[in-house]
Amino acid sequence: VNSFTALHFRSVEDPDGPALSSAMTIEKLFPALLECFGIILCGYVAGRANIITPTQAKGLGNFVSKFALPALLFKNMVLLDFGDVIWSFLWSILVAKVSVFVIVCVLTLIVASPDSRYSKAGLFSIFATQSNDFALGYPIVEALYQNTYPEYLQYIYLVAPVSLMLLNPIGFAFCEIQKWKDEGNHQQTKILIAGLVVLQVLKNPIVFMVVIGIIAHFVLHQTIPAFMAEFVDGLANSFGGAALFYLGLSMVGQLRKLTRSTVVTLILLITAKLLLMPLICKDMVDLLDNSNTSSLNHSSLSNYAFLYGVFPTAPSVAIYAVYYNAELEVVTSGMVISTFLSAPIMYVSAWLLSSRWMDPQFLMNSLQSVSFNISIVSVVAMVWTIAVMILSKKFKKLPHMFTVNLFVAQFLTCIGMILWKFVVKGDSFIGQVLTFTLLCISLYSTYVWPGLIALSLVLMKNRKDTRVSPGVFVIIGWGVPTLVTAALLICGKKMSGTIDSSFFYVVFLFSWWLESVKYPHDNCLKCENRCESTDCLLVQVEELQQVADRQVARHVLLCLLLTVSLLANLSSCLWLLFNRVPGRLYLELVFFCAVANYGQGLLSFALFGLDKHLIILPFKKRLRNLWYGKKQEEQLPSDLPEDVRMTTMQFIKYHKEQCFHDIVKKRRCGRRTVVDCFLGCELVEWLQQVGLAQDCGEAVLYGIRLQQGGVLQCINQEYGFQDSRLYYLPPKSIFIPTLYSTEIPSMLLH
Structure with a gap:
């Protein structure tokens, strides 16, 4: 928020004066929300x-x-x-x-x-x-x-x-x-x-x-x-x-x-x-x-x-x-x-409305404190998210290459806000200019990149990757904010107070383009697993499917949420243009803009920081091993719980033959071998069709009990049963030598 806003904070003072006590007990609000x-x-x-x-x-x-x-x-x-x-x-x-x-x-x-x-x-x-x-x-x-x-x-x-x-x-x-x-x-x-x-x-x-x-x-x-x-x-x-x-x-x-x-x-x-x-x-x-x-x-x-x-x-x-x-x-x-x-x-509404009198300096300090605190949390979240993108090697593919640029911009924005808290009260003019430059370039870049990501998704529909030039997008994503910041430094003058940023219009055009374009729903069911064997053709197919997953829905949701924050920034600027006497609701809008600008990293972390293959599945595996004390495949039949034994016996006696007849197929596993296997999602669907489970949740629990009872196992014996396109083997499934060609059959790609 700029100095103009700070001067107008005085107009927010309540006419009833500071003598009136608050009508709300704000101290109890946070525990209630928690x-x-x-x-x-x-x-x-x-x-x-x-x-x-x-x-x-x-x-x-x-x-x-x-x-x-x-x-x-x-x-x-x-x-x-x-x-x-x-x-x-x-x-x-x-x-x-x-x-x-x-x-x-x-x-x-x-x-x-x-x-x-x-x-x-x-x-x-x-x-x-x-x-x-x-x-x-x-x-x-x-x-x-x-x-x-x-x-x-x-x-x-x-x-x-x-x-x-x-x-x-x-x-x-x-x-x-x-x-x-x-x-x-x-x-x-x-x-x-x-x-x-x-x-x-x-x-x-x-x-x-x-x-x-x-x-x-x-x-x-x-x-x-x-x-x-x-x-x-x-x-x-x-x-x-x-x-x-x-x-x-x-x-x-x-x-x-x-x-x-x-x-x-x-x-x-x-x-x-x-x-x-x-x-x-x-x-x-x-x-x-x-x-x-x-x-x-x-x-x-x-x-x-x-x-x-x-x-x-x-x-x-x-x-x-x-x-x-x-x-x-x-x-x-x-x-x-x-x-x-x-x-x-x-929370913000109750905090602002509960104050019967607003001191301008108190509001400025509170706004800077909120921005500083949320920036610290966002820095931690962004370090994690960027590390996940690098370790999963998604940053090499589109549109994740552009998404990483957005994450870097969000990270630098938080760093700039943290530095600004220390240099704004100092006497170092050069330090203030450098921090201002870092903060403005990175913050403006976070306004530009959502529009570029939305545009890239439009251009990449139907897998037309050749139409997207990463170099041009990177130049626009960082070049335009740099030019705008340079113009501010050349044409502007030094003012006390914190910074308010208002360059955010470019995102709307590209975001609305995104909503008008139809995308194929080929990213809904993707494999999350990989086999230890590098020669397994099933694993190669799974890896191809993983690479093809552009996570369009997550990118759309990220652009959607960032667009909402940009609308708030636009409303803040228009409010000051048309209303010279801002009120309490304007203060709420300003605080919301601060949280939205410096808390973008939390949204990115929620959508992209918990990679299922890299984070969630290994965590679930370790948690399951700690919970049971030993790997489930090492358990003897007498050690299994009663519900697992009953489910296994019932399935083997009444349903196993029909189930494997319906869903088990021969799929190429090696250059000269095939294996009988099926997908986890196929078993979930079959269990619901025959009435053994009423919904997906019950079907997954049923499959877990079957895996514990030895009726099925994951193709690499690493993960538990899931409602996904992971491959599972029936008991005593063997590899059959064949003289098939080394090409991957087309049925494995569907």
């Missing part, structure tokens, strides 16, 4: 490691939605004190939700294709307005307002049911209309469609239990009878942890469903949910809440409305998408991304 997202992470790890299968997760989800949540709603509806409710605030939130619902619905009906516009309008509108109020929102509100405004907690139980009963039925109606149009016979009448919508609403446990709770509120006089109080409390208290854990489970594998044709829609929906919704909520409270004579109370309600709008989308929206079989990819991926993006937004 609690919520820590439990979510535990659930994700449990699902990712297949400790809990998708089928088992459905059971937990049914308990949460049909027992724990209804009990929680019933308890709070009975105990709710309507006398403390500020109805104008409730009305303001409802108007804000209706406004966002209408905006998303109308724009979708205008832009979407006629074939699916109604289902998209219904589901997207619900996505933008239905928040995860109970599992994630309530703990955050409790941490912030329990000691200052405890009555704010009850609004959670009032806003959510009203939204479900008023807005969701409209979305369901659009989905039913789309379903009616798709059937073609038009047998359903309008009355029947309306009846289905009403039935869908009444079937929702939240709506049903809210109605029952309100009736009980007046019948029981705000008191739960003693004989049922413990029972209700037991179910209600089990909701928090179970719901967050289930949320983590439901996130597993959702980003895989994201396709290149839906990323633009996803950007717009997340923008509507995390940016448009909180702003409209805050504005509506400012306009419609005229009942509060106290400016402090009015301000706290306005801030509370903003925080409420940031709550991410509820997982139940994904259930609606599955029920109507529409837009599942967008809804599930958006739920995951919005959940994790909401955490930093809520």
